[in-house]
Amino acid sequence: MSWRWMRYLLASAMLFAAGCGNNKPAAQQIDGQLRIGIAFETLQTEYWVASLDNLRNELNKRNAEIVEVVADGDANRQLEQVQSLITRHVDGIVLVPKDSRTCVPMIRAANKANIPIVLYNRGAATGAGPHVVVVADNRSITRATVSKMVEVARQRGRKLKAAILIGDLGDINAIERREGFDEIVAENPDVVEVVARIPTEWNQEKAFAGITNALQANPEIEFIFCSSDFLFPSVISALKSANRYLPVNDPNHVVLGGFDGDATAYGMLKEGYLDADGVQDVQFECQQAVDALYKMNRGETVDAVLPDPGFVIHQGNLETDAERMWGSQVGSHK
């Protein structure tokens, strides 16, 4: 019996001794250079990849030391990762939370360690304590995009059947985009009638099965809004197998609309298949986030919400606004 107890004591004693003896973070700190932690929920879509790249550029400009962690959709792991960032004494955190509620304890922990925290692209629920949010106004961008789509639909002169691919209902942005879509559709009952609402939970396979069956159930769908461009590949292959993926000027072209403004959308726009796409100005948002962090670090006050108006790109303003669209720079995938 004694041998086993002795070994446990040995192991734990060694662990604690090392722990107490060494409290100072090992990496020395070049004065003025900040260590910034970036906590992303997922890199599943091109939008997130582009955001991460832009954040890195902004931080490299200020030669900050970057610590990146990705939670791959697990809120509990993200909480553990944020706590480990805090214990590594970072000077600021850019957080892309899985959803508006699970980030509340993270924000509270950051505030307790008085580390400035900026939420990127997704806001937090009420009562989370002081933090800054850089977020695109999903509702207004969606309203602008869908009204552009309605304009195109109105030229058909008949009522079109519409379908919407909804994102993960736990994600504030997905809900705001759905509400934006519903508001515009409600305002133009004569032009558009929603016949299919397809929940995708940001999962490609569910999107593909949903849209294929929806086209199967009512083949006369001619108006599809995608809550995120990353779902477009599934929509394209579904339309192709029903051979209804037709250019804009074709009489029975299916009116398509998206959100994010990634490279796929840019490609579709250029080839003339996509009618309108709500774009989140990634460079602008990243710059805002990093500036906010540095200001807070210097003790200046920053207002709580930094909105990104974003803009709608469509066949009309394609040539003029193309460069402002981040999807055009990045290319489909390196």
Next chain:
Amino acid sequence: MTRKLVAQLPFIVLLVVAFTFSLLTPKFATTANAANLLTQASSAAVLAGGMSFVLLASCIDLSVGSQMFFAAAVAGKLLLAYESVPLAIVAMPLVGVCCGAVHGLLVTWAGLAPFIATMASLFVLRGAGLWLTETRAMNLPAEFTGYADATVAGFPLPIVIACVTLLALTYLHRRTAFGRQIVAIGHDREEAYKAGINCSRTIWQVYLVSGVCCAIAGFISLTQLGTVSPSFGRDREFNAIAAAVLGGTSLSGGTGSILPGAAIGAILVTMVFNGLNLIDANPYTYPLITGTVILFAILCDAVRHRHFATR
């Protein structure tokens, strides 16, 4: 007489489910929906066929979903790096064979329980796939995704691939010594050893077959989806087991069939979702229904097994 009835049970259940759905919604019983259903069911059928093979030898392979994902990740990387579609198409079965070989070694040489080995490799292969794709969705070029809509002699390519694979599996099962020895091993591994069968080598080959089936199913799904997303192939193993068991393959090995059985099982599982979708059932009930279908499959296998104890 009851033995015949039970043998035909999968087919009867299929007809009953088809009938109820066609009552519920006229859109169901159309030829277009039938074609759409079969195309969707093709990748599930190939997986169910591979799973039946493994179940016949009274083993299990929980990592089929992750094998699909890993193979798809490798193909995606090759496609984007070398832009050559044939290379990617050839690479997938190779990856399947390698995964199958490793699983076979774990179960035979290392002596691990099949479900522990394949459950652990479920996560390892998912991790490996994520490593390859760095959890980023990879959009595949048009020539690759074109295969989804290609047709061979009028039939959609996925259905043709599925039929060819299932025919080959049935031939292996019924017409070759390898197939007959698997049935013997599935019945009783000790007795098969005494009868002079090299059990380890045969079971190792079974996992190779399962690996290849995963690669083929991965190819079919990949062409349909057009992109390698991090959640590709997730939870496909549950549907495969349900399809195989609903098709009449027993969980304790030795009995079961690939062509009529697994195919019917796969179509049945896919039909349930296709039908639900058409009647606009609340989409959040799908995982609940999958679980119930699997439980129903396990229960009817237990009843069938105990009622017709083959010994």
Next chain:
Amino acid sequence: MVRTSSPLTAPSRHTSSHTPGQIEQRSEHPLLAALRGRTGVFCIALYLLCIYPFCPELASTGQVLAVVHNAAPLLVLALGQTFVLLLGGIDLSVSGVIALVSIISASFITRQWAWAPAWTAEPSLSIAAGLLLGAVIGAVHGFAVSVLSLPAFLVTMSSMMILGGAAVWITHGERIGDLPIPLLDAAQRHYFGLDISVWIAISLALVALIVLRRTLWGQWLFAVGQNARAAYLAGCPVTWVLISGFAWCGACSALAALLYTARMETASPTFPGEILLDAIGAAVIGGTSLSGGAASALGVVGGTLAISLMAQSLTLLNLAHWHVLMAKGSVILLAAFFDARRRAASAAELRS
């Protein structure tokens, strides 16, 4: 799966017919065998030594506290899984039970449902209801395994799907977040520098230690786990023992659900399946045999710390989530390999 599918029939054919590996605290072993019994925790201590130079930050008190903090709910899960592994079965339904229990308890507490009975408003009763629900689900698993003699991993696999599906269906995928603040503060209070969840986990480990060593139930768990037929012939209530073992695992999953919910201040209807990997890995590294009959509560505590330490150190090395996934999977394969080798060795003695 339980070696004897049902006490009445001979041990079920397709599981290995040899009885399992050693019990290290059940019998005094010569030094070497005791060492072999503890391979798991021993090689993790080795791992600790060689990882230290690469990430010295690991040794700061903050990180150590983080490791212990993260390990708490996992320890509760591992202790539940240990009892089921001890019986020769396995419980894959962990992520389903966590999702459903957290959703239902949270819905009761935040009065989501009008029809909920009045007493559910009282948080402590809702928490008790959640634990009871977990125990009942576990008991159903035990019933299916013992009386219906279904394979344990298939029963729990399909119940994972059903329970997870039910959770998603109940809330339509949405999370329940507005938990009462006083309750959350209570759940996150620190005693002597450690979170309340850590104390809960430690006390559960003590309970498990006492049950396995000092109680009649513990003896029966070991007997049924080693040789259910001999236990049945000797008068052990095998069916009741199996049902209670699975019920304990269900209740532990429910307790872990409540801890996670309190920690994240949100009840989420989906829970990643990888938690199963950690729970089984912790139990197996802690010396629990995969074929039943061998387990030690202290070992599981060591195993859980090992898994949490590994995950933390890999994150500190800026390795991505997929490396952690592959590392955990390989650790389980390694531990299962050791277990299979030990069983093969003792089986060889059986045949000689």
Next chain:
Amino acid sequence: MSETLLACRNVRKQFGSTVVLNDMTVSVPSGTVLGLVGENGAGKSTFLNILGGVLAPDGGEIELQGRRYTPANPIAAARAGVRVVHQELNLFPNLTIAENLFLDELPARWFGIDRARLQREATDMLRRVGLRRDARSLIRDLSPGARQLIEIGRALRTGAKLIVFDEPTTSLTTPESEHLFELIRELRSQGASIIYVSHNLSDVLRLADNVLVLRDGVVQTLDAATNLNESVLIRAMVGREMTQLFPRRQPQPERREASRPATLELRGLTRRNCIHDVSLRVDAGEIVGLAGLMGSGRTELLKMIYGLDATDAGEVLVDGVPYRRRCPRGWIKRGMAFVTEDRRQDGLLLDSNARDNTLLASWRQYSVGGWLQRRRASQAATQIQDELLLRGDRRVIVRRLSGGNQQKLVFAKWGLRKPRILLLDEPTRGVDVGAKMELYSTICRLADAGTAVLLVSSEQEELIGLCDRLHVMRSGKLVAELQRAEFSNEQILRHALDPEQIA
């Protein structure tokens, strides 16, 4: 023509400390039939397993056609031409007859099976064996007799030099048996050698050229069949002086009046085609023996009493009170104990130490409200273990103890509960002589203390030495009851074998 095919020189085999085959020397010329007879446990099945490659001998060597013959496993033995037809069949029900016959060497065509050739070969094999069934029908639809013939067919495949038949006629009808004898004579004329093991002495005498009688692992007699007859065989099989002394039993006073209810009474126990209307009674302090051959239903009877197998009719009474819902926990409460035949599988926790095995059946007595009184339990365990003279290290796991000590632990487990009724199934199988004596004294001590003992054993002198009364069982029926005065080996064996055999 008759050069020796198989030559065994002082083959020896022992399990732990018990010698099962001791210095066995025999040579089988090719083209002859060797009859092999002996009691249960005389070492017959061990010898067959050594020939069949399942076990390896501990001493001596075997030569097949002049070359050393050491098969590593059954496959190697079959390839060397030694084919063993086991009693329990080794067939796969959901495969066809043809596939079962040639499972390990299915004829190949490109990479499929050459169905035509397989069908041809299977059909002529079925004709040889005398089974008129289509080679494509599945095994599961066949009768036990037909399955036995197919098992024999598997052994007759090409290249069979030595064929060993182990009790082949148990499930065959008389015409099928006759056809088998024809087949064996035909094989003998083709130069193959046969070893024929059976309890049916008249068949052995009709078939065999010479007969070997095995007792306690030693070759008792080896002689041509012509100058042997059944009574000589029986005497050779059993005739040995009472070497083992049995503890003195106080003479049982004739106090067993029919009026007082027996401690254990069976009334008309029946189970379809297994046990037919068995009735017997066992009084306190009495040891009743159950003799009979392997497969006569003795173990099944004990299982039915203990509630492990279902019963179709009849009841079991304790002190005159019937106990319907028979399950082990219920019986243990009523003071019954059951020492099973296979202690490793049913009786012991092989990975626990001696103390846990001893206390396995009585933890409830040593716990208060679920809390174990470990000290009191350990003392009781150590005390009973000393009582039973348990040797060896008590801390090490039971797997590493000798057969004798393991059986003592099983007795200690039940002894701790002070049972009123004790069912024993082959209590001293695989136990060394020393431990046997100690177990016998334990059984007698328990009986003298008032326990009703029902003893099933295949060792005749054990039954004769220990029992007050003896029932002989044959194919599920009690065929004879012998009092202590009438006990004799021949008498028991005569009743155990088929009456018509013994003229």
